[in-house]
Amino acid sequence: MSQILDYLKSQQEAMITLLEQWVNQDSPTNHKPSTDLMGQMMVQAFVEAGATLAAVHPQPDLGNHYTITYGQGDGQILVLCHFDTVWPLGEAERRPFTIEDGRAKGPGVHDMKAGVLIGLFALKAIQQLGLTPRHKLIFLLTSDEEIGSPTSRQLIEAAGRQSRYCLVLEGAHNRSVLTTSRKGVGRFQLEVRGISAHAGVEPQKGASAIEELAHQIQALHAMTDFARGVTVNVGVVSGGERSNVVAARAVAEIDLRVATGADGEEISRKILGLQPHLSGCQLHITGGLNRAPFEETPAGLALFAKAQAIAQNLGFTVEKFSSGGGSDGNFVAALGTPTLDGLGSLGGGAHALTEYTVLEALPLRAALLAELIMQL
Structure with a gap:
């Protein structure tokens, strides 16, 4: 010994x-x-x-x-x-x-x-x-x-x-x-800005930030590729003020994990390049890789x-x-x-x-x- x-x-x-x-x-x-x-x-x-x-x-x-x-x-x-x-x-x-x-x-x-x-x-x-x-x-x-x-x-x-x-x-x-x-670690925040409106009287004049965020969450999770060691997870969401108001704002916090630097660059570009799905909504995305692989x-x-x-x-x-x-x-x-x-x-x-x-x-x-x- x-x-x-x-x-x-x-x-x-x-x-x-x-x-x-x-x-x-x-x-x-x-x-x-x-x-x-x-x-x-x-x-x-x-x-x-x-x-x-x-x-x-x-x-x-x-x-x-x-x-x-x-x-x-x-x-x-x-x-x-x-x-x-x-x-x-x-x-x-x-x-x-x-x-x-x-x-x-x-x-x-x-x-x-x-x-x-x-x-x-x-x-x-x-x-x-x-x-x-x-x-x-x-x-x-x-x-x-x-x-x-x-x-x-x-x-x-x-x-x-x-x-x-x-x-x-x-x-x-x-x-x-x-x-x-x-794995490398990325942190992003996605803020959706919509248009508020009365949910019962004239909802058609609004653009729901929450609905837009729902579309974006699906797009983000679709970026996950287990075979490549890539995972994208929306772990925290918030939005809206009242149930009878079309939500003007919603926010998601996103975790990215990648096995290679090349994947980190590629998936980061995709996240930062997301586009709105609904007319009247805007996206504001910040963040990036915090730790390289x-x-x-x-x-x-x-x-x-x-x-x-x-x-x-x-x-x-x-x-x-x-x-x-x-x-x-x-x-x-x-x-x-x-x-x-x-x-x-x-x-x-x-x-x-x-x-x-x-x-x-x-x-x-x-x-x-x-x-x-x-x-x-």
């Missing part, structure tokens, strides 16, 4: 104790005081493990971001983590950290507080065992991933351009996998093959996985930097009340990350 894995197995109880503290601290993306406190707790743990807080990136409305460094080396490895969650303020009090059948549960336990924990303890193993990575480590802890990383994207891309490799600590969902590709590359697959061999030597297996969800890894992969995702916790139920992480896998996943860092 590797000395790294030996050390991390001895730290499992400490890992669980710290994870409980983190999960019991709310960190909803849109509540800066709570998210800042969560970030400060994590930064303190990294500094106590021998890392350096290189920069605080203040944000006026969302949580601050943090750059943490370790070692020197002739290049750098970027390790991406986020500490915001989708859960509202007070969720940790309503649903605190619990353990059941070897699984830890609680808001954000898998997505991705256990992932940050794995990064921390991989670093602790390297530091405590006196190991020297070949490359400088850059841990970028961000607070806005769950809403598309609007304030951290520039930081992520700048660090990605300077890095030889990027390792992303999002979780492995439900089985022992590492993520080698992710994270496509498989030879360099990325070589990184996976190295991790797969390490896992085998540690006594477990990992397979490669293509995810329909985006992550901050999409930003770096799109720059051409070899990127491997899904190095966080083994668990499932992200964004759901069933969210969990498998506790016995925490030392194994941390050992995999530490060994990979040492071999790069």
Whole structure:
């Protein structure tokens, strides 16, 4: 057994104790005081493990971001983590950290507080065992991933351009996998402007924005092509004011997922180019791709093959996985930097009340990350 894995197995109880503290601290993306406190707790743990807080990136409305460094080396490895969650303020009090059948549960336990924990303890193993990575480590802890990383994207891309490799600590969902590709993600808003009229007296003088939107929804969903990995989903709709008024306005929020950059460009053009079906209605469409597809590359697959061999030597297996969800890894992969995702916790139920992480896998996943860092 590797000395790294030996050390991390001895730290499992400490890992669980710290994870409980983190999960019991709310960190909803849109509540800066709570998210800042969560970030400060994590930064303190990294500094106590021998890392350096290189920069605080203040944000006026969302949580601050943090750059943490370790070692020197002739290049750098970027390790991406986020500490915001989708859960509202007070969720940790309503649903605190619990353990059941070897699984830890609680808001954000898998997505991705256990992932940050794995990064921390991989670093602790390297530091405590006196190991020297070949490359400088850059841990970028961000607070806005769950809403598309609007304030951290520039930081992520700048660090990605300077890095030889990027390792992303999002979780492995439900089985022992590492993520080698992710779909690109687009967000659009379609606003329909119609003409209001009395629905009983003179409806013929109106143009229903809701009826127009119904036609557009059908056109949008018809763009889905499962064989190509393209999905278009209208997930939120609103419109109208009263049942006896022909609706003058209706709005739809649209989610686009694509497997390739070419499909992203094609489907985005189609969405932005939609035309009205009904006379008297106008369309106003905004949005685009937020995250380009994270496509498989030879360099990325070589990184996976190295991790797969390490896992085998540690006594477990990992397979490669293509995810329909985006992550901050999409930003770096799109720059051409070899990127491997899904190095966080083994668990499932992200964004759901069933969210969990498998506790016995925490030392194994941390050992995999530490060994990979040492071999790069």
